Amino acid sequence: MSVASVGEIVWVLGIVAWYVIRYPFERRAKRVQVVSNARTPSETIGLAAALFGLAILPGFYVATGFPQSADYPARAWSVALGTIIFALALWVFRRSHKELGRNWSITLEIREKHKLVCTGPYALVRHPMYTSFLLMGLGQAFLLSNWVASLAGLIGFAILFFLRVNKEERMMLENFGPQYRTYMERTKRIIPYLY
């Protein structure tokens, strides 16, 4: 089996694991009442960009090999590094879902009896789930040896993150006031101690 195929198989297994982690939270979220919703058209664009860059476009590449003209030689070190980074992404993704529990939403929503979570990965950064998307995008870049498919994840992540993060923090400030402000003062956004 070629190194490129190993990278593609790891990526597919990673995406399946991602969905297995996410599914129970999607089911639970349907049962918890939403009390306010800050969803805007830019939110829909961000979610679509992340889905397209992190799943649809690389999935299409893995399934069809298109666009072959953008392929470059796969390296064993790159696939090994991509595997480690993707595994770390899944770990952070699972930890942040577990910590957020019934407060999780796919979009910008406040739920009934919503509590501000500042523990686990949320003690280090305010948006660990977005940290996991950044790591997924990086993992994808190392696993797939095609310029279009490998860079799409990071671009999709960046569109979602920059369209959403200010709105999300504003929504949290409106709902949790000084509690969220104090939390902001002692945490970074997605990279511990840096940003």
Ligand SMILES: C[S@@+](CC[C@H](N)C(=O)[O-])C[C@H]1O[C@@H](n2cnc3c(N)ncnc32)[C@H](O)[C@@H]1O
């Ligand atoms: C897709 S989740 C992402 C959460 C967070 N931005 C992250 O990256 O880990 C988005 C929802 O989580 C909720 N949320 C975000 N930060 C939270 C926190 N610290 N405590 C409780 N709920 C939070 C908000 O209601 C938001 O609608």
